[in-house]
Amino acid sequence: MPEPILLVEQLSKRFGGIVATDQLSLAIPPGELHAIIGPNGAGKTTLIGQLTGELWPNGGRIIFNGDDVTTLPVHRRSALGLARSFQITSLFLDFTALDNVALAVQAHAGHSFRFWKPVRAERALRDPAMAAIERVGLADRANILVSRLSHGEHRQLEIAMALATRPRMLLLDEPMAGMGPEESARMVETLRELKKELTILLIEHDMEAVFALADRISVLVYGRVIACDTPENIRQNAEVRRAYLGEQQVATRHG
Amino acid sequence: MTVLSLRNLVVVVLLAGLLLLPIYAQVAGSPFLLTLFTRIVILAIAATSLNLIMGYGGMVSFGHAVYLGIGSYAVGICAFEGVESGFVQWPLAIAASALFALVIGALSLRTRGVYFIMITLAFAQMAYYVAIGLDRYGGDDGMILEARSRFAGLINLNDKTAFYYLCLALLFATIFLVWRLVNSRFGMVIQGARSNERRMRAIGFPVYRYRLVCFVIAGTICGLAGALLANFTDFVSPAAMHWTRSGDLIIMVVLGGMASPFGPLIGAVALLALEEALSGITEYWQIILGPMLLLIVLFARGGIDGILARLRHA
Numbered sequence: 001m002p003e004p005i006l007l008v009e010q011l012s013k014r015f016g017g018i019v020a021t022d023q024l025s026l027a028i029p030p031g032e033l034h035a036i037i038g039p040n041g042a043g044k045t046t047l048i049g050q051l052t053g054e055l056w057p058n059g060g061r062i063i064f065n066g067d068d069v070t071t072l073p074v075h076r077r078s079a080l081g082l083a084r085s086f087q088i089t090s091l092f093l094d095f096t097a098l099d100n101v102a103l104a105v106q107a108h109a110g111h112s113f114r115f116w117k118p119v120r121a122e123r124a125l126r127d128p129a130m131a132a133i134e135r136v137g138l139a140d141r142a143n144i145l146v147s148r149l150s151h152g153e154h155r156q157l158e159i160a161m162a163l164a165t166r167p168r169m170l171l172l173d174e175p176m177a178g179m180g181p182e183e184s185a186r187m188v189e190t191l192r193e194l195k196k197e198l199t200i201l202l203i204e205h206d207m208e209a210v211f212a213l214a215d216r217i218s219v220l221v222y223g224r225v226i227a228c229d230t231p232e233n234i235r236q237n238a239e240v241r242r243a244y245l246g247e248q249q250v251a252t253r254h255g
Numbered sequence: 256m257t258v259l260s261l262r263n264l265v266v267v268v269l270l271a272g273l274l275l276l277p278i279y280a281q282v283a284g285s286p287f288l289l290t291l292f293t294r295i296v297i298l299a300i301a302a303t304s305l306n307l308i309m310g311y312g313g314m315v316s317f318g319h320a321v322y323l324g325i326g327s328y329a330v331g332i333c334a335f336e337g338v339e340s341g342f343v344q345w346p347l348a349i350a351a352s353a354l355f356a357l358v359i360g361a362l363s364l365r366t367r368g369v370y371f372i373m374i375t376l377a378f379a380q381m382a383y384y385v386a387i388g389l390d391r392y393g394g395d396d397g398m399i400l401e402a403r404s405r406f407a408g409l410i411n412l413n414d415k416t417a418f419y420y421l422c423l424a425l426l427f428a429t430i431f432l433v434w435r436l437v438n439s440r441f442g443m444v445i446q447g448a449r450s451n452e453r454r455m456r457a458i459g460f461p462v463y464r465y466r467l468v469c470f471v472i473a474g475t476i477c478g479l480a481g482a483l484l485a486n487f488t489d490f491v492s493p494a495a496m497h498w499t500r501s502g503d504l505i506i507m508v509v510l511g512g513m514a515s516p517f518g519p520l521i522g523a524v525a526l527l528a529l530e531e532a533l534s535g536i537t538e539y540w541q542i543i544l545g546p547m548l549l550l551i552v553l554f555a556r557g558g559i560d561g562i563l564a565r566l567r568h569a
C-alpha cells in the first residue's frame with residue numbers, strides 16, 4: 001500500500017459515559033474512495049468532527065498528508081486540504097448559491113483583509129465558484145438565494161462548497177441524506193467523477209451508492225471498526241451481516 | 256427606464272432634506288431645527304458604526320456608547336489641559352477608541368449570544384464609573400468644554416452651519432465607507448460569520464480575527480462621533496456612555512433597519528424626531544413611544560427600511 005494520505009491511530013472520543021470513538025485506526029491511501037457504514041449512533045459524524053477539528057479526541061493521533069493535525073484548529077486543516085460536507089445542511093441561507101461557493105473560494109485565496117474592492121466583481125473568485133457549482137449540476141440556480149433552494153439542491157451545494165476549497169481530500173457526511181432516488185443517482189454520478197481526482201471518505205446509509213462507489217468499506221459499530229475490506233468481502237462478512245447489513249432495523253436506535 | 260422605488264425615493268428625499276436643512280432653518284427662523292438635526296446626524300454616525308458590527312456582523316454590542324464617551328472625553332480632557340487643536344484632539348479620540356475597542360473586542364468576542372451582550376455592557380458600565388471617578392474632570396457632573404476644537408482657521412466649529420455640514424459630510428463618508436466595506440472580501444467574511452460561523456471555520460476562515468478588526472473599525476468611527484458630540488454640546492460627561500445611550504443606538508439601528516446602509520440614519524431621524532414631536536404634545540411621551548417601537552420591531556423585521564423595501568410594489 002502507498003503512503004496513506006490520511007492515517008488515524010487509536011483514536012478515542014468519549015461523551016460522558018458514551019464511547020463514541022473506540023480505539024479507531026484507519027489508513028486511507030491517496031485516490032481511494034473509502035466508505036464508512038454503520039448504524040445510527042455508531043460514531044460516524046463524531047469521527048468526521050475529529051478529523052476536521054471541530055472535536056478534539058481524548059486519545060490517538062490523526063496524520064494528514066504527513067502532518068500531525070490532531071490538535072490543529074479547523075481553519076488550518078482546511079488550509080491543508082481537508083474539506084467536509086455536513087450531514088445536516090449547513091449553508092449561508094441569506095446568500096445566493098454563488099455567493100456561498102465564492103466565499104469558500106475566497107477562504108483559500110489569500111487573506112481577506114481587503115476592505116475596498118467589490119467582492120462580487122472579482123472574477124478570480126466568481127469563476128472558480130461557478131465551476132464548482134457546475135460540477136454539482138446547479139449552474140442554472142447559481143443566483144438564487146439558498147433559502148429558496150430545495151433540499152436536494154442544498155445537498156448538491158454542500159458538495160460544491162467543499163470542492164471550492166480545492167481540497168486534497170473530501171469528508172462527506174451522508175451526502176444523499178433525504179434525497180429521492182433520482183437525485184441520489186445524480187449524486188452518485190457526481191461522486192464517481194470526483195473520485196477520479198480526490199481522495200474521499202464517504203459516510204452513507206444508501207447501500208446501493210456505497211457498494212457502487214467504494215474501493216474499500218469500513219464498518220463502524222459502537223465507535224469501533226469491526227471490518228475494513230473491499231465491497232465484495234464486506235458483503236460476505238458474517239459479522240458485518242449480523243451487526244449491520246442484515247439487521248439494520250435492530251441496530252438502529254433512532255431515525 | 257428604471258423606476259425609482261419608494262425606498263430609494265425616501266432615501267433621496269431624506270438626503271436632500273439633510274443637505275438643505277440649514278437653509279430651511281434660516282428661512283423658517285427656527286435655529287432649533289439645526290440644533291436638533293446636528294444631534295441626529297452625530298448619533299446617526301454612531302448608529303451606522305453600530306450597524307456594521309450588529310447588523311452585518313451579528314455582534315450585538317450593548318456598550319457601543321462607550322466610544323461616544325471616550326471620544327468626547329479625549330476632546331474634553333485635551334481642552335481642559337490646554338490642548339485645543341483639533342488636529343491633536345480628534346486623532347487622539349480616534350486612537351483611544353480604537354484601543355478600547357481592541358481590548359473590549361479581544362475579550363468579549365470569545366463569547367457568543369447573551370454573554371457577548373452582557374460583557375460589552377459590563378465594559379461600558381466600567382468606563383462609565385471610571386469617568387464618574389475622574390474628579391479632576393468634573394466627576395459625576397462632567398465638565399464644560401471651554402472652547403471647541405480649533406482647526407487652524409480651516410473650519411470654525413462655532414459656526415453652527417459649518418459644524419452641521421462637517422457632521423453631515425462625516426456621516427455620508429461613514430455610510431459610504433461601511434457600504435464599501437460590507438461589499439468587499441472583508442465584508443463577506445463578516446456577514447458569513449453572522450450567517451453560519453461553523454461553516455465559515457469549515458471552509459477555512461479564522462473568524463475571530465476578522466470579527467475583531469470589524470469591532471475595532473466600528474469603535475473607531477463611533478469615537479469620532481464622540482469627538483463631534485463633545486463639540487456639539489460644549490460639554491463632556493459620563494452620561495454620554497450610559498447604558499441607556501447604548502440602548503438608544505441599538506433602537507436606532509433596529510428601528511431603521513439592520514444590515515441596511517441607510518437604515519441607522521433613518522432610525523436616528525425617526526427616533527429623535529419622534530421623541531421631539533411627542534414630548535411637545537405630552538410629558539408622558541415615553542408611554543406612546545415605547546409601544547410604537549415595540550410594534551415596529553415585532554411586526555416589521557427589517558425596520559422602517561424593510562417596510563419601504565416591501566412597499567415597492569404598492
Ligand SMILES: Nc1ncnc2c1ncn2[C@@H]1O[C@H](COP(=O)(O)OP(=O)(O)OP(=O)(O)O)[C@@H](O)[C@H]1O
Pocket residue numbers: 015018020038039040041042043044045046047087255
Ligand atoms: N456533542 C455530543 N454530546 C454527547 N453525545 C454525543 C455528542 N455527539 C454525538 N454524541 C453521541 O455519540 C454517539 C455517536 O454519534 P454520531 O452522531 O457520531 O453517530 P452517527 O454514526 O453519525 O449517527 P447517524 O447515522 O445517526 O448520523 C451517539 O450515541 C451520540 O448520541
Ligand SMILES: [Mg+2]
Pocket residue numbers: 044045046087173
Ligand atoms: Mg451522523
